[in-house]
Amino acid sequence: MVKPKVGRMFLATCVGSFFILIVYFQNISRSASEQISGRNSFSVKSGRSPLQTLQENDQLEQSAVQATLQGRRELLEETCRTHTHKRRVLSPEDLRHLIVDDKHKLLYCYVPKVACTNWKRVLMVLTGDGRYREPLAIPANEAHVVGNLRSLSEYSTAEINQRLRTYLKFVFVREPFERLVSAYRNKFTRSYNTAFHKRYGTKIIRRHRADPQAEALEKGNDVSFEEFVYYLVDPQTQREEPFNEHWERVHSLCHPCLIHYDVVGKYETLVQDSRYILKLAGAEGEVKFPATSKSTRTTGDMAAKFFDKISPFYQKKLFNLYRMDFLLFNYSVPAYLKLR
DSSP states (O other): OOOOSSSSOOEEEEETTEEEEEOOOSOOOOOGGGOOOOOOSOOOOTTOOHHHHHHHHTTSOOOHHHHHHHHHHHHHHHHHHHHOOSOOEEOGGGGTTEEEETTTTEEEEOOTTSSHHHHHHHHHHHHSTTSOOOGGGSOHHHHTOTTSSEEGGGSOHHHHHHHHHHSEEEEEEOOHHHHHHHHHHHHHSOTTOHHHIIIIIHHHHHHHSSSOOHHHHHHOOOOOHHHHHHHHHOHHHHHHSOOOTTTSOHHHHHOTTTSOOSEEEEGGGHHHHHHHHHHHTTOTTTOOOOOOOOTTOOOHHHHHHHHTTSOHHHHHHHHHHHHHHHHHTTOOOOTTOOOO
């Protein structure tokens, strides 16, 4: 078992046919020979891993982007210390959202509705050995095909341990209710998402609509946002099964109080944060993060219109459900909520 040099212990124990992972470390210490004394805003050294480069740059005069990202990391750690009191155990299933790029020593926890399609495309270019050259030339559905990218859950215990200790770990987050409204719009108001309509829409209508019509019960294609909210806050929902990943909380998908993320990117600063990560990885010459269209993007003003129809009682219940994501990633309570 590999032991971290400082901080909390990382334990990996075989149990039958699977392993368990327990809360681990902060940053691994750096030897004097790994530290550098020059002063500039960014340093990428030949032969350095992205994590080593980040650690070295933390000792230098920081750019505005570096300072912002370090602030996010420190706030996340402080919030975890304040609000996490029990040691949580991770299973292989918990690591399924962590995508591995062994060539560039990157671990990316993907969060649906936070530019994860484009990040998966970028990683397919980086790990594809020349098969892919332009991210946007990769069809969106191909980016989500199981097997095109490797998940950390596929590795052995020792390999997982080593990657968590030495690879650059990053995640992108988004204002929780904008992400939630984006998920609703995409999965329940688009005619092509018949699988979601059948899988979730019919259940939501059956449970939360008074006197539903036969066609709605069969197709599930006209779920209102209010009905979606009722479904989310209904205790029976999570007793039956976990949330779908498109509306699951980020802290439940990526476990940021157990896995020490080196970079917390935000959807609101997507371009500059993505550029910074690719620079750390020395991959700027290989791929550029795709520019995205803003014409259909869910905004705060759009989210406010959806929440205008939700009663204060259910607004508060929903906020409590997503409260940890607001706290961990420093998002303010939306002004449009009526929580009192």
